[in-house]
Amino acid sequence: MTTLTDQGTAVLRLHGSDNVLVALRDIPAGADLGDGIAAASKIPSGHKVAATAIAAGAPVRKYGQIIGSATEDIAPGAHVHVHNLGMGAHKQDYGFGSEAKALRPMEVQASFRGFHRPSGRVGTRNYIGILTSVNCSGSVARFIAEYAHRERLLDAFPNVDGIVPVVHGTGCGMSGGGEGYETLFRTLAGYGHNPNFGAILMVGLGCEVMQIPDLIDREALKDSARFRYMTIQQTGGTRATVEKGLGILRELAAEANKAEREEAPASKLVLGMQCGGSDGYSGITANPALGVASDLLVRHGGISILSETSEIYGAEHLLTQRAVDTATGRKLIDLIEWWEDYTARNYGEMDNNPSPGNKRGGLTTILEKSLGAVAKGGSAPLSGVYRYAEPIDAPGFVFMDSPGYDPCSVTGQTASGANLIAFTTGRGSVSGYQPVPCIKIASNPDLWRRMEPDMDVNCGDILEGVTLEDKGREIFELMLRVASGEHTKSEAQGFGAVEFVPWQIGAVM
Structure with a gap:
């Protein structure tokens, strides 16, 4: 491969068809850029400089691709940036599949040491998650995690990496269907399935649009050893939910702690x-x-x-x-x-x-x-x-x-x-x-x-x-x-x- 320093200059042309160069360091005004071009002004590192004259309205090329159009005439050696380059019209050839070339599989398989899950997936971490269905349960989820940390709950469970309260700003005040609901539903359910969680406690308020019973109607979220849930309203308020949550976390931590890192491809x-x-x-x-x-x-x-x-x-x-x-x-x-x-x-x-x-x-x-x-x-x-x-x-x-x-x-x-x-x-x-x-x-x-x-x-x-x-x-x-x-x-x-x-x-x- 050609390295970026082979040119031995302060600028780099990324593709033969490019009409701009990239400054590899801060370039002072008047500096010789090669090919008879001098920097017309100071060019900051990483910025573009014209390699040739570019007429107003003409395409500007970098990577061999059009990155916009000149908004005014640009002289060789001029700084090319927001003052003289705009979007302009652009149209691509989608050429579906024309460049698809399968990569050769590796002959020797690399590996890592991860946490194997019943789903067949492998985690790179082994956390316990406190997943919330709605913003209204976010503070209580944090309270549970904070109490668990103060009580050093995980000291007895060395294979557990930590407790992660997963809180957010929605889950209610939204339609019970359509794009927004479906997107949040997939997100929460997906976190429940992520292999980096060894166990999950889901906490809801109870009356929200994003109902827990709808979320748990999935295979991995029915694993009672690794997934538990409760609502604040049904449990009896904040204090009762925190106390019950701590008890559940101990049970979930004991289950998550059974996992150990093992070789995985x-x-x-x-x-x-x-x-x-x-x-x-x-x-x-x-x-x-x-x-x-x-x-x-x-x-x-x-x-x-x-x-x-x-x-x-x-x-x-x-x-x-x-x-x-x-x-x-x-x-x-x-x-x-x-x-x-x-x-x-x-x-x-x-x-x-x-x-x-x-x-x-x-x-x-x-x-x-x-x-x-x-x-x-x-x-x-x-x-x-x-x-x-x-x-x-x-x-x-x-x-x-x-x-x-x-x-x-x-x-x-x-x-x-x-x-x-x-x-x-x-x-x-x-x-x-x-x-x-x-x-x-x-x-x-x-x-x-x-x-x-x-x-x-x-x-x-x-x-x-x-x-x-x-x-x-x-x-x-x-x-x-x-x-x-x-x-x-x-x-x-x-x-x-x-x-x-x-x-x-x-x-x-």
């Missing part, structure tokens, strides 16, 4: 992939490196989930061309069309990204951001497209519908069965997602230096000569270690208490 890993706080390097270093790790997992028979539908907008053709069949590719386009309608009817627009932080990092349009984000998906065929929080039932590289808002997207991936999260960032996102460990991947060396206590992997060294293949293998090997119990930086700092954010669709009544 890498095919049992379900990886949720995210990017947040992206910058101009994300699509060059961290995202494609994660794409290499994703391909390795798929080659081992595992599941790799790409999401954030609003942040693949404009790059969806790169996925439909890899779809295993036309029907799968068409499902993705149906999602894009739903999102166009969804944003329009809520007086939004698909080009509401990049965020201010993304723009400071060098990203200009959603097309540019999406092209970089899709790189997380590697090169594997797109084998399935799923609704938010829908159970993923087949191996391979898949797409799950979700907003681009990271906590909401990870919540859906966890409900779909993810037992591991990999999260790339260029600006410095800090978050964690109990019960699922989250690996943080920095896109540039400056971020790594500033926020190393929050970052697990430095992809900035790709800019210094490390290959994407080597970095992808490093990420994959870390995934196996984390799945076997090694703590990530976000876990060690205690993140995960506020990042359960179900996607709330529809009117609040």
Whole structure:
């Protein structure tokens, strides 16, 4: 592979057809960029500079793809950003399945040590969850967890990783049917099934729209040894519910403690992939490196989930061309069309990204951001497209519908069965997602230096000569270690208490 430093210059051309270059460091005005081009002004690291003259209205290309149109004439060496680059018209060739090429399976199967569940799935952690059906039971769920912590309830159960109250802001004041209800139902039921929970206590108020009896009518939630439930109204109020909850937690902890880590094939890993706080390097270093790790997992028979539908907008053709069949590719386009309608009817627009932080990092349009984000998906065929929080039932590289808002997207991936999260960032996102460990991947060396206590992997060294293949293998090997119990930086700092954010669709009544 060609490393990014082979040019020996301060700029990088990502594709032969590109008419912009990427600054590999801060470039002062007047600096020689090669090929007779001088920087017309200061170019911040990660930002774009014109490689040739670009006429107003002409397409601007990066990654060999159109990222927008020039809003004015742009001279060679000029800074290309929000002041002279806009969305413009864009139309892709979906080419369903035209680039789908099966990856060669690994001859030797990697493994990790996880918690085998009766469902056949394997957890990377062994938590007890206190799952709430409605916001009204959220405080009581936290009280139960806090009392259990103060009483050191888990001291007698060394195989249990902790108690996770799963609280949220909905469950009532909503329609009892339709998109919003069905989405929340799948999310709560999916958390009840996630293999990183060794046991679940569900707590409701009693009179809410999201009724517990409806939720428990599922096989895994009928396991009385590992799943219990109660309502505050029926139990007799807050104090009685907390006291009863503590007793139930002791019983559930004894059951969850029976599980021990055992060898499991890498095919049992379900990886949720995210990017947040992206910058101009994300699509060059961290995202494609994660794409290499994703391909390795798929080659081992595992599941790799790409999401954030609003942040693949404009790059969806790169996925439909890899779809295993036309029907799968068409499902993705149906999602894009739903999102166009969804944003329009809520007086939004698909080009509401990049965020201010993304723009400071060098990203200009959603097309540019999406092209970089899709790189997380590697090169594997797109084998399935799923609704938010829908159970993923087949191996391979898949797409799950979700907003681009990271906590909401990870919540859906966890409900779909993810037992591991990999999260790339260029600006410095800090978050964690109990019960699922989250690996943080920095896109540039400056971020790594500033926020190393929050970052697990430095992809900035790709800019210094490390290959994407080597970095992808490093990420994959870390995934196996984390799945076997090694703590990530976000876990060690205690993140995960506020990042359960179900996607709330529809009117609040």
